[in-house]
Amino acid sequence: MKRKSIALLIISAVCMSGCVRKNNQTNETKVMETNNVLTDAEIAKGQFTAEVMWKMGRIANSVISPAGDKIAYTVTSYNMAANRGATNIYVQSPDDRQKLRLTDSAGNESNLQWSADGSKLYFLSTRSGESQIWSIRPDGSGLTQHSFIEKGIDGFGLTKDESKVFYLQSVPVIKRNSAEIYIDMDQSKAKIYDDLMARHWDHWDEGNHTHIFIANLIDGKVASGKDIMEGEPWDAPLAPYFDISEIAWNNAGTQLAYTCKKQTGTEYAVSTDSDIYIYDVTSSRTTNICKHIAADGAMIMPGYEKYPVWSPDDQQIAFSSMRREGNESDKERLFVWNNANHTMHDRTATFDYNASNIVWDGNEALYFIAPIEATHQLCKVDKSGNVKVITAGDHDINSFTTNGKKVVAQVTQITRATELFDIDIHSGNMTPISAVNQQIYDHIPFGRVEKRRVKTTDGKQMLTWVIFPPDFDPNKKYPTLLYCQGGPQSVVSQSWSYRWNFQLMAAQGYIVVAPNRRGLPSFGQEWLDQISGDYSGQNIRDYLSAIDDVSKEPWSDETRLGCVGASYGGYSAFFLAGTHNKRFKAFIAHCGIFNFESMYGATEELFFVNNDYGGSYWDENPVAKRSYANSPHKFVTKWDTPILIITGVNDYRVPYTQSLEAFTAARLRDIPSRLVVFENEAHQVFRPQNSIVWNREFFSWLDKYLK
Numbered sequence: 001m002k003r004k005s006i007a008l009l010i011i012s013a014v015c016m017s018g019c020v021r022k023n024n025q026t027n028e029t030k031v032m033e034t035n036n037v038l039t040d041a042e043i044a045k046g047q048f049t050a051e052v053m054w055k056m057g058r059i060a061n062s063v064i065s066p067a068g069d070k071i072a073y074t075v076t077s078y079n080m081a082a083n084r085g086a087t088n089i090y091v092q093s094p095d096d097r098q099k100l101r102l103t104d105s106a107g108n109e110s111n112l113q114w115s116a117d118g119s120k121l122y123f124l125s126t127r128s129g130e131s132q133i134w135s136i137r138p139d140g141s142g143l144t145q146h147s148f149i150e151k152g153i154d155g156f157g158l159t160k161d162e163s164k165v166f167y168l169q170s171v172p173v174i175k176r177n178s179a180e181i182y183i184d185m186d187q188s189k190a191k192i193y194d195d196l197m198a199r200h201w202d203h204w205d206e207g208n209h210t211h212i213f214i215a216n217l218i219d220g221k222v223a224s225g226k227d228i229m230e231g232e233p234w235d236a237p238l239a240p241y242f243d244i245s246e247i248a249w250n251n252a253g254t255q256l257a258y259t260c261k262k263q264t265g266t267e268y269a270v271s272t273d274s275d276i277y278i279y280d281v282t283s284s285r286t287t288n289i290c291k292h293i294a295a296d297g298a299m300i301m302p303g304y305e306k307y308p309v310w311s312p313d314d315q316q317i318a319f320s321s322m323r324r325e326g327n328e329s330d331k332e333r334l335f336v337w338n339n340a341n342h343t344m345h346d347r348t349a350t351f352d353y354n355a356s357n358i359v360w361d362g363n364e365a366l367y368f369i370a371p372i373e374a375t376h377q378l379c380k381v382d383k384s385g386n387v388k389v390i391t392a393g394d395h396d397i398n399s400f401t402t403n404g405k406k407v408v409a410q411v412t413q414i415t416r417a418t419e420l421f422d423i424d425i426h427s428g429n430m431t432p433i434s435a436v437n438q439q440i441y442d443h444i445p446f447g448r449v450e451k452r453r454v455k456t457t458d459g460k461q462m463l464t465w466v467i468f469p470p471d472f473d474p475n476k477k478y479p480t481l482l483y484c485q486g487g488p489q490s491v492v493s494q495s496w497s498y499r500w501n502f503q504l505m506a507a508q509g510y511i512v513v514a515p516n517r518r519g520l521p522s523f524g525q526e527w528l529d530q531i532s533g534d535y536s537g538q539n540i541r542d543y544l545s546a547i548d549d550v551s552k553e554p555w556s557d558e559t560r561l562g563c564v565g566a567s568y569g570g571y572s573a574f575f576l577a578g579t580h581n582k583r584f585k586a587f588i589a590h591c592g593i594f595n596f597e598s599m600y601g602a603t604e605e606l607f608f609v610n611n612d613y614g615g616s617y618w619d620e621n622p623v624a625k626r627s628y629a630n631s632p633h634k635f636v637t638k639w640d641t642p643i644l645i646i647t648g649v650n651d652y653r654v655p656y657t658q659s660l661e662a663f664t665a666a667r668l669r670d671i672p673s674r675l676v677v678f679e680n681e682a683h684q685v686f687r688p689q690n691s692i693v694w695n696r697e698f699f700s701w702l703d704k705y706l707k
Helices: 029-037 040-045 265-270 438-443 502-509 523-527 538-551 567-578 596-602 606-613 622-629 632-638 659-669 688-706
Strands: 059-064 071-079 084-092 097-102 109-115 121-125 130-134 155-160 164-172 208-217 246-251 255-260 276-282 287-288 305-308 317-320 332-338 342-348 356-361 366-374 373-381 387-389 395-400 407-413 416-423 431-432 449-455 461-467 478-484 511-517 556-566 588-590 642-649 675-678
Touching: 059 109, 059 407, 059 416, 059 538, 059 588, 071 109, 071 246, 084 109, 084 155, 109 155, 121 155, 155 246, 164 246, 208 255, 246 305, 255 305, 265 606, 276 305, 276 317, 305 356, 317 356, 317 688, 332 366, 356 395, 366 395, 395 416, 449 538, 461 502, 461 538, 478 502, 478 538, 478 567, 478 688, 502 511, 511 538, 538 556, 538 567, 538 596, 556 688, 567 588, 567 632, 588 688, 596 606, 596 622, 606 622, 632 659, 642 659, 642 688
Parallel strands: 373 395, 478 511, 478 556, 556 588, 588 642, 642 675
Antiparallel strands: 059 071, 071 084, 084 097, 109 121, 121 130, 155 164, 164 208, 246 255, 255 276, 276 287, 305 317, 317 332, 332 342, 356 366, 366 373, 373 387, 395 407, 407 416, 416 431, 449 461, 461 511
């Protein structure tokens, strides 16, 4: 139930090809920078608030130069009054913290890619009004626009010799709107469907699909492109994430590997069967490398296959594979396809953790990131499948970039937002490179984080993070929050969130208990799989084990416990509201599942509920019957605790009607309750002012009932 979000913010400023903007800051830039400076009042107060959090710069898109002497990355800053952000490009040496800003907030920049000789940096920018391909030299000179494609593009990738480019664009494939079908009814506003899915994540199906175009780069300009998927009713990269990492040129620039799920309708809604395809530029032939049949007739790769990466010699492709069809949270295996003999090899067959962010180290070994014990670490696997965990410690390595000799990673902790670190690939030592938010850390204290092992009802040891207020006094008693993770298969790790931020909760005077209950990655596949078909079972007992354990401490006030969560965490709040035996004094549920039957009929990716519920509400198998019998709405008669319910109108994964049903039930049962509906948000809240409102509602509710 997770979704990435990309906001393309269009600015009217236009810069013609070749113009230079180094050290030429616009008024908008100055406004953005001023907004990100702490006020004297905020420094004097010394408290981490939502307003302070939105002054933090957000690092992304880091890429190391071919020589390894420069690291380029973007930083997004937000202006609360304008309710928008601006994303700029920075360059610095990995060996020091002196950075140079290359762009000036005349557009939002993303999709960074170095030229092969490191002389320029290509990127996607909205500075011309639509997203187009630009480049700039690492000293800030030579800003040049390369594409002038009507309606703009959504992403791109250059061949190493800079002769060809692929780009993404949404194209009309199927007529869905009534005014298109009945041309004499041009004022009609209906959408017409014959099959699933009518809507996906946060949008209705308008009949458009994201396709890959290939074009030549002639004299620095992108020529007219060829749609290599012309007329095909599916997306590449996959909806709804549209991750550019699902597409990759080979090093020779002769073939393009891409991820696609070539299914439609009901088949698409119930399946996770995506594959890796290779498009040959010369012959225009497309080959699926994932469809092989085993000796017993079984399909070898019926699940998610994504993120192809060519080896330096172009003889192999590494990619991520989930073997079990219909399970979006199966183990992410690292597979390697051999071009010479068309064989497949699972490099992580004996490694009980996921593998992501796959990068070749020569033609034999590969780097990747694995979630291990509620952290994310850099690992390496050789051609025989021997895995070495390179790094260690309480941190999340969220992505990394390498030139073959030097590795630079984006790293977070519960106490720190994303910063760049140099990783010694031999020792695993990590050295900070960037300090984007140092002004925050210099003036705002953060709370201590404790790693706690809690014994579960079945005798397991569950890793639980406990986050304390910055001014924690062990002689005082504090209201305590149980945080229920969404996903449901998403690790509670050393991540930094701008939506559910543990430090923000702790700074308002709450102790936060964040357990890695059953169903979360990084503790092996058995621990992860337990939740599917058993939403109301062991993982709920794990929640209660965590909060019961912490509430026994002398500094936790067991008479002032709260329970909060979103998505599956929102389901957890709804379910516990009817089963908590008066533990909690307040609940908050954001976009939670309330009624399994209506959820099944209104959600879109049915493979998710089929896997996690055990099937539809009319199925007679024991797993499905148990799931629907334990739907939260069946326990409403036992609700007795104030509950805040939050949702977004554009949420089609857990439709906003789930929250409406819960609010109706609470009011009719005279439960103190409040409904907050964001009309321009989906499953998460991303817009700056909406986020401030969300946090004010969140903390005012907790303060009312727990303080």
